[in-house]
Amino acid sequence: MVLSFRGESTRGYISRCITVLSLPERVSDRRRQRSITTQAAPLRLCGRRADQGGRYARGVLLSDRDIRAEIAAGRLGVEPLLENLIQPSSIDVRLDRMFRVFDNSRYTHIDPAQRQDELTSLVEPGEGEPFVLHPGEFVLGSTLEVCTLPDDLAGRLEGKSSLGRLGLLTHSTAGFIDPGFSGHITLELSNVANLPITLWPGMKIGQLCLFRLSSPAEHPYGSAAAGSKYQGQRGPTPSRSYLNFPLPSDAVDAVESR
Structure with a gap:
C-alpha cells in the first residue's frame, strides 16, 4: 500500500524531507569551500596579482x-x-x-x-x-x-x-x-x-x-x-x-x- 500526504506519494515526501534536512550541511560545505578558495587565491591589488616575492603589482602608490x-x-x-x-x-x-x-x-x-x-x-x-x-x-x-x-x-x-x-x-x-x-x-x-x-x-x-x-x-x-x-x-x-x-x-x- 502506498500512503499519500496531501496528494504526494510516500517516496516523494520522504525524498523531499531528506533534501531539506541535508540543506544546512550542503550550505556549510559551500561556505567552507568558498573560504578555502578565498584563502588560496593570490593577493590582488587594483585588479593585478602580486608576485610570489611579495612585490606589489602595478597600479599602486609607491612606498x-x-x-x-x-x-x-x-x-x-x-x-x-x-x-x-x-x-x-x-x-x-x-x-x-x-x-x-x-x-x-x-x-x-x-x-x-x-x-x-x-x-x-x-x-x-x-x-x-x-x-x-x-x-x-x-x-x-x-x-x-x-x-x-x-x-x-x-x-x-x-x-x-x-x-x-x-x-x-x-x-x-x-x-x-x-x-x-x-x-x-x-x-x-x-x-x-x-x-x-x-x-x-x-x-x-x-x-x-x-x-x-x-x-x-x-x-x-x-x-x-x-x-x-x-x-x-x-x-x-x-x-x-x-x-x-x-x-x-x-x-x-x-x-x-x-
Whole structure:
C-alpha cells in the first residue's frame, strides 16, 4: 500500500524531507569551500596579482622602499635629492628662488587663446630674503628639484598640510605629472589667508606621490604623439594654453608659405 500526504506519494515526501534536512550541511560545505578558495587565491591589488616575492603589482602608490629602488635603478630622477626628503609614500620637494608675478598693466584681460608673453615677469628675491605673497595674490613658482619620470610611473603633487593650515595653496589645478615628464614642476601659489605669507627659497613646499601604471604609456609625455608643451621646462614656466587653440587663418597661411 502506498500512503499519500496531501496528494504526494510516500517516496516523494520522504525524498523531499531528506533534501531539506541535508540543506544546512550542503550550505556549510559551500561556505567552507568558498573560504578555502578565498584563502588560496593570490593577493590582488587594483585588479593585478602580486608576485610570489611579495612585490606589489602595478597600479599602486609607491612606498618609500619602492621609491628608493626606482631611484637606485636610475629610472626615477629627483635632483638634487636629500635622503630625509623621502617620506613613507612620497618625496618632499622644495621651493626654488624664482617667481613669476602677473603684471596687470600690460593687458586688459587674460585670453587663453592668445600668446601673452608680457603677462608675467620673473622676480628673484634678494639673497637671504623671502618672497612675500599677499592675501588674494597668485604667482607661479617652481620646485628646486628637477623630476624625471619613466614611462610607467605617474606623479601627483600635493601641498604640505602645515602650509595649507596657514592659507597657502601650492597648486590650483595642475597637480598631475604624466609619465615621461622631465623638468622643474611649476607651482601655482595662492594666498587665501588674510595676512601676507613669506615664502623662503629652499623651504619644503609640497610632496610628490608616485603611482605605477597598469602598463607603460604607449606615448609618454615628451613624445611626438603626446603634443607635450612643458617637457624640459626650467623654473616657473608661464602658460602655453594658446597651443591648444587652432592657428588663425593668416598664421596658417604664413606657416604653409615657408
